Amino acid sequence: MALDELKIGGMGASRRRVEDNRFIRGKGQYVDDIVLPGMLHMEILRSPVAHARIKSIDTSAAWEVPGVRLVMTGDTMAARNLAWMPTLSYDTQAVLATDKVRFQGQEVAAVIADDPYIAKDAASKIIVEYEQLPAIVNPMQAQDPNSPLIRDDKENQTNNKVFDWEIGDKSATDRAFADADVVSKIQLHYPRSHPSPMETCGSIADFDRATGKLTVYMTSQAPHIVRAAVAMVAELPEHMIRIVSPDLGGGFGNKVPIYPGYVISILASILTEHPVKWVEDKSSNLISTGFGRDVYLQGELALRKDGKILGMRMHTVSDHGAFFADAQPTKFKIGLMHSTFACYDVPAAHLTSEGWYTNKAPGGVAYRCSFRVTEAMFFQERMIHAAADDLGMDQAEFRRVNLVKDDMFPYRTAFGFLTDSGQYQKCLDLGLEAIGYSTFAQEQEEARKRGKLLGLGISTMTEPLGAGNSREYDIIGIKMFDSAELRVHMTGKAILRTGAKTQGQGHETTWAQIVAHELGIPADDIVVEEGDTDTAPFGMGTYASRSTPVAGAAVAMVARKIRAKARKIAAHLLEVSEEDIEWELGRFYVRGNQERGVTIQDCALAAYSNVPDGMEPGLENNAYYDPPNLTWPFAAYICKVEIDPETGVWDVLQFVAVDDCGVRINPLIVEGQIMGGLTEAYAMASMQYITFDEEGNCIGSNYMDYLLPTAWETPGFELYEVVTPCPHHPIGAKGIGECATVGGPAAFVNAVMNALKHTGVRNVDMPLMPNRVYEALQTGKDVSGMPPVKAG
Template sequence: MTQALDEIKIGGLGSSRKRVEDNRFIRGRGNYVDDIVLPGMLHMEILRSPLAHARIRSIDTSKAWEIPGVRLVLTGEMMATRNLAWMPTLSYDTQAVLATDKVRFQGQEVACVVADDPYIAKDACEAIVVDYEPLPVIVNPTQAMAEGAPLIRDDKENQHDNVVFDWQVGDKDATDRAFEQADLVSKLDLHYPRSHPSPIECCGSIADFNRATQKLTVYMTTQAPHIIRAAVALVAELPEHMIRIVSPDLGGGFGNKVPVYPGYVMSILASILTERPVKWIEDKTGNLISTGFGRDIYLHGELALRRDGKILGVRMHTTSDHGAFFSDAQPSKFKIGLMHSAFSCYDVPAAHLTARGTYTNKAPGGVAYRCSFRVTEAMFFQERMMQAAANDLGMDQAEFRRRNFVRDDDFPHRTPFGFLTDSGQYGKCLDVGLAAIGYADFLKQKEEATKHGRLLGIGISTMTEPLGAGNSREYDILGIKMFDSAELRVHMTGKAILRTGAKTQGQGHETTWAQIVAHELGIPAEDVTVEEGDTDTAPFGMGTYASRSTPVAGAAVAMVARKVRAKARKLAAHLLEVSEEDIEWELGRFYVRSSPDRGVTIQECAMAAYSNMPDGMEPGLENVAYYDPPNLTWPFGCYIATVEVDPQTGVWDVLNVVAVDDCGVRINPMIVEGQIMGGLTEAYAMASMQFITFDTQGNCIGSNYMDYLLPTAWETPGYELHEVVTPSPHHPIGAKGVGECATVGGPAAFVNAVMDAIKDTGVRNIDMPLLPDRVYEALTQRHDVSGAPPVRTDD
């Protein structure tokens, strides 16, 4: 008789157990970088450039040094004497730590002050006098590429223009042929505005260099502590074993906390120079104007169409704005990230993508804001192009998608740009979504409303995206392959500690990793402690971003648990006095095949590992696993929104939103749903209100939360969530990434809905954000509204 445990009861796979980390977060007992106070700690503040492009004539720090309590003032010149004025970026460019020759964007780091308290440090920053010689400013790619444009990166020897790269992928000849055969070519020009991940906790660090032990400990806001350790070892030329990076509780990341920022480097040097711990905590404006932004890219897209709705080919040309330094934090081997994951869910025979990157006088550090790099843009462009094409064909937008989907029996499928998708039920997801929103009824309602001058619209967005960076063929960071790791140690009473190379920042790893262990070993989830973020204790891993934790580290957790189970099986055989081949496993228990009543629990095996192991067996019950995924995971999302546009004001209200996500097997459905709702909210924000723009002088509009808008509970619409489950064929527990799906697929659903509502005007496009004045302009002027919202002045 078997006695298998009820998996849901022990918090295993599929259990919506409450997040264990919330206990301390809700009670205000989290431990963020700014909560850490070390004896003798000093405080650092950064002086930033008020100008977007200017030569630095001189920096006078003498008044700052005179202020009591000031311990150190650093300038670029002083950094340069230690070869630290510049640092390498993750995209093989260089970035200024403190400006030496020029400032290249508003908010660039010019000097820093270390003092007894942050008030003094701030006062001293204001006492520094910088003499700037203003230079002409470039705020968009058109200006960057213009004849005679000022050279932003005159520091680089072979750089003679403002082009960062030209790159292409796909088959140009085949694509040209496809366009020659087309009945119809649908064209669309789009802009994905600059946005910001904007975690509530800004960036910060406490560097603590101990002269006696020669050890450098850095507490910092990073999504990838081991990468940082490697970078610090390389940049600061310190021995790697003498560096300890600790990423404590993080107040969100969303990609913003992947890069190495100048503030971290300065705090490290400041600690080495002062021999005191130095804390740097960025303020909100500093975070918004100087750290990794998202998007800021233009598309010219074309679809070659057959009259019956079949897509024959796709052309895309993107122009991206990288700011002053090419410090995109992306691990793929492709210059424009995964832009060429576009159209992966559609059967498109030929495709060609060209991409140009440009330097501008704007903040650097494009990051994958809640996405695998450029996937958000790829899917937005794809789904806007799909809607425009359906309209051009005069075809129903759902039917047009369905006709072009890769069929369920057509996997593995080579995507138009060369990725390999492995599974999916795209048509089924769309059907579930259309049924949930009441598609046919809504179309009737819309028709009726039109008669009364009301404007209703429905927008669909369907996409599969590559998640889980990544397999080592296509990904690395500074040459390091993108595997991940887990280490599991089962104590003698059957409790356990699990450490991984990922780093939770709100995703709930402390809850979900324990569930995978529960699923594999039958140890109740509540008996498993999960620890991440300390490079002295965690196994080497690549961190958490790009929805890679579950696909990669989560797989490593399953694999290490299986290794532990393999040893436990030997212990069970020993305890049951049978050979290993006669042992069967059920959740939480080994038993004798011929006599199921005779069994031992995993806890009994654990005790035996420390007290009664067989002769010749190494004591203990622990292991470590490194996992290099064979492929990406390919979740699918179908997002449908309905809206009503007020024709008098351009204000639009969301009526309903339906999300159907196929992320494979769900570890914790509640957490998955939370991820999807959060992602949809960020999608709604980008579609409706968010942008960072710049005036002609390079002044950043969007430097605080009065200008850069985060939606509140007040305006955030409600969501109806559905699921379809197609397990990943290669992931050990069939899971796929999901954290970013709704952020990636959501924006096009909202924009398509508004565009559908105003379809009769003939307007093809309004670029995000769809602020009421832009919608009103399209409605009344009957023309496209393109580009970033202008910083208008009447002067």
């Protein structure tokens, strides 16, 4: 008889997580938990200023500290051609500064010592003489022709521009605006934020002179990309490089880039012939590693009186810091920003975008985001909200008019994406019902009598998850596909490895569920391993919600290859031809005689003991999966807030999330992803941002200044699901990890704006701290988060 899929921990089972068994016992193994014999410790000295020429570095006092083994500066790196390294966006980044420092917190020198305390002591004894230069802290300053040139290291760089980019049909869009009854505009700042996983970045480099092998344990979401980069930068042969990404204490995009600390620790190990550990402290993580957002967004909608959107125009200005060091697909300079309005039927659209260097840490990483879709969706839903208000239309009705209808799929967006499935109206309606939309106006009126302002905000969005396909998506030329390798042992137990790398998403649990679904091997009989480039098949890693869409698909495909071979073995064991074999979960049987069959475990044993003539023994295989398209989940997030007008404090009264991420492998884990994402959305809407003063000092270099929500502030979330299977994914799944972070912020902000509607305020920039909301209430004017424009 076929197995009960839920009982074997297959698809749809809320299987409790396998990885928890070690984490709840304190037995996880994060980089900082690893101790190698003879291991030394590295401390990095960072620049205290944002922009300065280095006049001299005196390391003599550091060398004299007992226990110090090595002091490194830009010269140490330059002697081995490692002072600069390529970034994942075809730029270069200083490893240890040689000429100038270009942001506060930039790496200037490193000390390697017997103990981390000694390394810190010695680093504090290095004397660096700086000749300070004016700091440029926002793109408006960067554009000033009189501003100093930040990247004077680059040939042919005559200004501070990183890139100009354009997509869409300008003339069709111009025509749409000419035909419009109403044009609605908005201007927003998505402030700089930091992904800030609980665990900071770090590495242990271990170069073995005897074998020539370099092993690096590091906090990387994409260990194979690191291996390729190290091979290119350090000119070490790729087979002599092993990158191991052990347990990661969260990533959220922060652990995608390759940081100078990793490279310095590698050279330090080569030079000292000892393993060298570098683990940054929280301040270093916050001031020097990949930031997210920091984009100025403006745009407009061309509208017909009945609410139909005719066209969309958008311009973005992004602050990339001193080095363009985040990963973006080569073709798309600003990532997938042009996925804006993908869930709406917009006939014409045009996007222009520019990126600027500033004296800030390298920014623009995809913080829980597929290459800047977060900013795109925030702009979209704030624009939609403003446009509905401008038309005097109901927020839900305006969306209904413009959302892509179920019978329009596959739908080609104005920017060329192909969205392939969804039930947008159904999701919206489910959410509206859950929040009590029909009685909200009455509720709002009653609250006013109590002196409170109620607001309701909607955010509906689809986003492109699961890069590639490899035709369009690559990182520094490496195509974005992914892989899985499955070995079924003779007793029917198995090991699965993939090119992805879990950071809390629970791959060890969910990948086994996919195999259980495909083969009927109980999930508990399958161990999952990731993160070691010596054993895992090549993959592009985990970010941009691409694990399930790409690596997860590869898992299903490799399991199907195994099943195809097992079918031949079954035919042999049952002494019938393969065409007469039927499959039910966990078992092959003879067509017309269901009693006569063999289990997948029988086939596994036979693969090692009784294969048919001419067949290779063994039951293992691998699969490389290049997705035909991105996956397009949909979400409707609806938020109800109450503002105390006397303080500007707002509370979330109710938050409803309707997510359609296709078929859910493990509902419990999907819900965990959504709640975590919504919390980051709430964080950005309410408190989480990093600013800089005029001299480029980072305000927000620790958790006293950089606010993250705790259990106390974080609201509760009500979750609902709609399932529209992805038509091209082998198990019908779509990405989910970042949907809530991407679509969530606008729901909170729209709710607050709705509560302020009577004042005439159209926009308050995030974060909506009580003082900003209070200011808006008092003045009846918009509150901008943009910095005052001042030449550098």
